[in-house]
Amino acid sequence: MSEIIKPENIVYEKTKVMTDKVMHYCPGCGHGTAHKMVAEAIEDLGIQNETIGVTPVGCSVLAYYYFAVDMQEAAHGRATAVATGIKRVMPEKYVFTYQGDGDLAAIGTAETIHACNRGENILIVFINNGIYGMTGGQMAPTTLEGMKSSTSPYGRDLKTMGNPLKISELVAQLEGTYYVTRHSVHTPANARKAKRALKKALEYQKLNKGTCLVEIVSNCPSNWKMTPVESNKWMEEHMFPFYPLGDIKVPQQ
Amino acid sequence: MSEIIKPENIVYEKTKVMTDKVMHYCPGCGHGTAHKMVAEAIEDLGIQNETIGVTPVGCSVLAYYYFAVDMQEAAHGRATAVATGIKRVMPEKYVFTYQGDGDLAAIGTAETIHACNRGENILIVFINNGIYGMTGGQMAPTTLEGMKSSTSPYGRDLKTMGNPLKISELVAQLEGTYYVTRHSVHTPANARKAKRALKKALEYQKLNKGTCLVEIVSNCPSNWKMTPVESNKWMEEHMFPFYPLGDIKVPQQ
Amino acid sequence: MTEEIIIAGFGGQGVLSMGQILCYSGVMQEKEVTWFPSYGPEMRGGTANCTAIISDEKISSPIVNVYDTAIVLNQPSMDKFEPTVKPGGLIIYDSNGIIRHPERKDITVCIMDASEEAVKMNNTKIMNMIVLGGFLKIKPIIELDNVIKGLSNVLPERYHKLIPLNEQAIKRGMEIVKIVHKA
Amino acid sequence: MTEEIIIAGFGGQGVLSMGQILCYSGVMQEKEVTWFPSYGPEMRGGTANCTAIISDEKISSPIVNVYDTAIVLNQPSMDKFEPTVKPGGLIIYDSNGIIRHPERKDITVCIMDASEEAVKMNNTKIMNMIVLGGFLKIKPIIELDNVIKGLSNVLPERYHKLIPLNEQAIKRGMEIVKIVHKA
Amino acid sequence: MAKKGDIIIDIEKCKGCEVCVVACPKQVLAAANEVNAKGYHYAIKVNAECIGCANCAVVCPDAVITVYREKK
Amino acid sequence: MAKKGDIIIDIEKCKGCEVCVVACPKQVLAAANEVNAKGYHYAIKVNAECIGCANCAVVCPDAVITVYREKK
């Protein structure tokens, strides 16, 4: 078979929009795959040198080491404000944020809502894993009813802890959003679809028509306390029914 | 006619749930009328001594002088967090916040969304006058397209300043809200309706079913730069079409 | 020369711009000036006031507690600022709506029927200019020419046609001001 | 007596609880103890370590840079901690997965086939107890009785039935530990 | 026949906003030419048509109107 | 007939998550019994059925798989 292994036969390799740095994510964590899809979308569009990314505080805080584009690290929850600052002074660049559910939908709620409401021409990549990964598995706004976390050890109790928040549906209501869609990256087909959505969203940025948000429902094997493969199954069975994949808001022609 | 003027003939007087302090509001400002409706609702329900109110930073910051119930003054935008703190340690009390549009829908967006999403059993009275009254008429999240303010002197430009935000419609989407309704207090009929809504919302608090929000679309004659009567007319003509009065979410039986 | 002036009245009576015109005029005459508005909740609807200081020297604080002159356009301001005039200082006020007139004997007291006069001149907006005229009559710290130049700085270009009317008002004010009591 | 110990390996090998058990045992023997985990992003998935200090005196810092003993359960930890053992100190390690064995001559080096032994005992979870046994053989700073008491503190009530198995593991560890080199 | 009513306005507290004026179904109210101590053209009754409907008082932001109505 | 493909796994960077294993339509992949220097049971090829579909590589979070396919 080694005759197949030669440069001209390569059909898939790590994108040049990612660096060679080994990612610190836990085995099987969707963050890595999501990164790849974002990076491949950037590569496909040939906009590596015109893109500025913003990383959050969350497991993906160090994503600036992995994306081979100019990157800024924002304070917890403030990525969309930081992106606003960037985009307003560099309107010709492609600007994206990459944020977790705690970052985007808890502490960063005001920044998220208002960036979307202003229709900032940025792409928000939103990784919804239903948990605070980085800090060790506390409850996130998106944690499902009954789901266990280190701060809901007996399962999320809606009465005292509130409801899982569908922030994508919420921002889709705002005039300022142009394209809001929900995907996953846990299977090849889903990952490819997610990448297409990311590409579309980046392309839309040229139109200056408003904010695009691509939610990626993802896993956190470490804090869900499952193997990666189990976690992806659990995600399909429990997360998808509540956070159904698909477009939430599409551009009106 | 003076024979009519005797105590037993009184059919309307200032409620005892308001103090005698002269209010600092500008002539014709809806804040005063809104205060009265809230206070009358409390009086009618006989819960003056079981109610704790929270005032915002905004023109109504000094409302604690006018309501004859125990009151706390919250930092700008944080009234619902303060109310959460109160209600969680005093669940048997009636707790309400009284907030302007800048307070509730700009700086306080995260606190508003999350109190509603947790379904805190509080009443939010939301005064939407489309402007930052207290600080001298700057643009609010709810300022209409094209509306002039001191920070949109040529009219709100949606492209650069974002869209007027229908925060009530937004929170109505959340599982945690139980009753969301929009009113005004600029005519006797509207004021009476608003009071009925406020009473209902306070009564619901006993059920522990979630957050109630009563929006009152109001005027700001000083910063709109109109007479009070003109401002009420302008409000009917311009605010109501965008912020239509009526129930947005009602309890499901 | 340092003149510390408080100008106080209802919002809408033009007290803030009166102070600004004085300051602009001072600048025309190469004086040092500061203007300081009262700001706060009381600004809205209720009363308004500003401090204008005009001096030959650098001005330390733009806010002072006692004044050389108080220009007073309503009763609450009278109540508040009469006690703050320095002994030997000046109070000058519009008669309209004043119930309690100044009682101090250690200051000069001037009265003007400026509101009335403004009505007669068919423009209530120039009341403040009439009062300004009265003040400049009593304390001619700035020449009329420079006041006119100052005016053209405060007024936006499109209102420059109103300058002659304002000048007229100032002159009228100089005529009608009455000294009630001399310190 | 003060014994400063670093215990390091992969997450899941039970290094944190090994340290805790040591400390609980120390408390049973009326010693001062501190336990300090490494925390940070490297906690997840990758390596884990903790510092346990057991002493007759008050303990100043729960974190130290050099150790009396390093208990090492994987290659990265070997690379990181071999150099941090004090001259004359002890390194004790599980043979599984170790490619590069300790080279220092100024410290005592002990090897254990603990993972292998655990597999033989049909419970990979007790590997850490086996290693603990080995350590206590070499440095008998705490009596076995007290370790058992300590165990019953760390283990939730419902796991107390596992104590005999753990005791067995510790004893087995005491048997299989091999001194490779003596400082 | 409409009931007979009357009102008392606390004119020193009135801010002259005229919201009551437009709210009155009987055109009972108007702004005074005079100002009160705060400089406001306070509301005054200009006729005796009051039916005690309380409309004026309900919308008065400063709660300065008390309404009376004949009971019978 | 399916194309012929092959893959190279950078086993030292592999974290042994097995996401690729379940993604492969041809059951080409499995976890090794051995661990790499990081302690992970890295992925290995267990048969020669690879068609070069890249499914495994697309879902590999750590981007450690390179895929080759015969061109014809």
Place this chain on the structure above:
Amino acid sequence: MKELRLMKGNEALAEASIRAGADAYFGYPITPQSEVIEYLMHVQPEKTTGMVVLQAESEIGAINMIYGAAGCGKKVLTTSSGPGISLMQEALSYIAGAELPCVVANIQRGGPGLGTIQPSQGDYFQSVKGGGHGDYKLITLAPASVQETVDYVKLGFELAFQYRNPVMILTDGIIGQMMEKVELFEQQPRITEQFDWATKGKVPGKDHVIVTSLMLQSEEQEKINLRLQAKYREVENNEVRYQEHYCDEDIDYLLVAFGSCARITQKSMEMAREKGIKIGLIRPQTLYPFPVAIIEKLAAKVKGILTVEMNTGQMIEDVKLAANGQTKVEFYGRCGGMIPSPDEILNAIETKLIGG
């Protein structure tokens, strides 16, 4: 009955808050302090003492919940670390201005910015000088062990209510993360007192209660400030706490260090004394109020003072202010999450303090 346990600092803090009779905890996760809320959520004090535990949407949410609940006269606390504490500065100024009692613990990590999650003492200035706006003070307690952490939760509530003032427990990732022996005090009852300054529903016949930090009239606002200052003077007179080592002996040199860093410094002191150096240590247990008098007194007799901190030099300013030029004051510190070793400090004693 007192209980001896081996506990992590953060968990001990959480347990102490339950036992101190706290009514509520509001908080948001951040390393290295998330175990506080995790412990509370696990233990569910709501089912025993009735203490409420709520994960807020942010630190700003949490501290404003604290404001609300404290305004009801309840015993409430929150905990966080660096970035989260910075976000609380506005509300802390409000709480101080409204004179509400509460306990806040900062389990410090290295800054500035996102920094590192390793231990640090870089938030000293923020705590004792006032990171928020305006003139106010946080009573600041600096535990050096898990035991003191527990004790200071109780003490913190006592001081908070006595002075109606926010109390900061300024500790760090070392003490928060380490396990140590700790003696737990007995369960205290939750307060039932109806404070007349607290909102709890209007009392018939009395004026309604207002909790506020606003006073638009400058004259009145100044009076409030002067009242606050008078209170702070009282705190400075009555609440200074520190530990001294060998300070009543004839010492030539003095060390000053607080919190976890003081433990290490103490070891260095013993090492120096073994070498024959006559040296003592002051460990402030209250950072505000700062132990000015003792340091001033000792400054008059020693040849030099060395402050040791896990930052780039913050408490040294208070030490210098206390020493007031009577003797030289030197500094040794590590920062960014680095922890000084006893040897390093000994070396600093020998070079900077004695040799310098």
Place this chain on the structure above:
Amino acid sequence: MKELRLMKGNEALAEASIRAGADAYFGYPITPQSEVIEYLMHVQPEKTTGMVVLQAESEIGAINMIYGAAGCGKKVLTTSSGPGISLMQEALSYIAGAELPCVVANIQRGGPGLGTIQPSQGDYFQSVKGGGHGDYKLITLAPASVQETVDYVKLGFELAFQYRNPVMILTDGIIGQMMEKVELFEQQPRITEQFDWATKGKVPGKDHVIVTSLMLQSEEQEKINLRLQAKYREVENNEVRYQEHYCDEDIDYLLVAFGSCARITQKSMEMAREKGIKIGLIRPQTLYPFPVAIIEKLAAKVKGILTVEMNTGQMIEDVKLAANGQTKVEFYGRCGGMIPSPDEILNAIETKLIGG
């Protein structure tokens, strides 16, 4: 061509930012500084210089937009007052940690809490000691006039870029609200320089740029901190600015005051000198770096120092640290929005400083 105008401090600040070639202003209204954004929105610099002006949803939004735009190497500023500045503390620590240049103006009002909207100098500690977490410094400029406000906007940007550090213009409601004569500098071009530390799109062949304040490894984080400290020492050596009055004469007493309060104090000084009191004044124009050397020098020769502040005593600590026990240091202040009169200060000179 320079232009003479009579302008409000806040409007002059706004105009100066346009002329300094700022690329963007992000802000949120708060009294007494809202005229800054109002002026900018009115003047619409976007149509002339291209400067962007955006009203953010909050101060936290604004300061993080500043972070983002500053990270692109752009000249950006925001303004606020007390409570708003407190909310910015987390991000200021981030900006300092990531070494980004920007200008922030605090038009101080009285605190603590919501306090009052009247002028104050109560945020001195917050600015110069670090209201946020971790060890960092804001270069702090204290204008005493509308003219200096304008000049310091320009200077602020220069220093911010020279040192890649946030610069705070610490002024107050007096200077923000007053009108004074001001000479405006000429319009500066907007920067076109492509800084290699700024995100602007990856340059082919070079590494991508990262703007961050995070460094999880303590060793590395410590290095960053030490680099920051080295920068601060450089700032302290090179950027101290102050004005002195009569300090080269043979004076017996020294006054120290900053900002608007220094103007009043200057008047009191003149009154005292007329009475024959030999007294001088130091007005720090930079609060950080503080003019330590000159005060230290003067402390050696005067009988006493009086600091005058519109707070309850904050800068006095820096004055004491500089004086280092060489002479007594007294304090006179007003707070809560109250402004001292020249007479009061003269009285303090006579009683506290001379009589005391």
